[in-house]
Amino acid sequence: MSRKDMGKDGEDLARGLLERHGLEHVESNYTCDMGEIDLxxxxxxxxxxxxxxxxxxxxxxxxxxxxxxxxxxxxxxxAQLFLIQQNLNEHVTRMRFDVVAIVMDYEQAQWLQDAF
Structure with missing residues (x-):
């Protein structure tokens, strides 16, 4: 499996995990000049x-x-740029940064809320 395929599969698994816990998907692979946000x-x-x-x-x-x-x-x-583009004030809007770690060999997913 290529790195790109593994990344896509991992993002799909992470999205499914988060949706099963009640989160609503807004966007995948948001990119800007400074980088990318997976979900x-x-x-x-x-x-x-x-x-x-x-x-x-x-x-x-x-x-x-x-x-x-x-x-x-x-x-x-x-994330700050995304909120600005949505006309949201980053100082008032509630936000957090999570990590979902996927180990494909074992089909394990670890969700770390408010990771950084």
């Missing part, structure tokens, strides 16, 4: 910006350990 969801009155990390296995490092501070900062900046 944008709504959890009642909260915007949820989701980073999905998919790996075939955890042989070298856990999936969650592979998220860098720079990556978190890029996602935050993209």
């Amino acid at each position: 944008i969801m709504r959890d009642t009155d909260t915007w949820v910006f989701v980073e999905v990390k998919s790996r075939s296995n955890e042989q070298f490092a856990s999936v969650v350990e592979q998220i860098t501070a720079a990556q978190c900062q890029r996602i935050r900046r993209c």
Whole structure:
């Protein structure tokens, strides 16, 4: 399986997991000059910006350990731009940043709410 296919499959699994927990899908693969947000969801009155990390296995490092501070900062900046484009005030709007880590070999998903 290619990295692109694994990423797409992981995002689909993550979306399904979040929807089963009551979140509403808004957008996938939102891109801007600063980067990309894998999934944008709504959890009642909260915007949820989701980073999905998919790996075939955890042989070298856990999936969650592979998220860098720079990556978190890029996602935050993209989220701010998204909210501006939606005519929402980022200082008033409730938002959080979640991570869904997928290990494809074991079909495991770990959802970390308010991860960064």
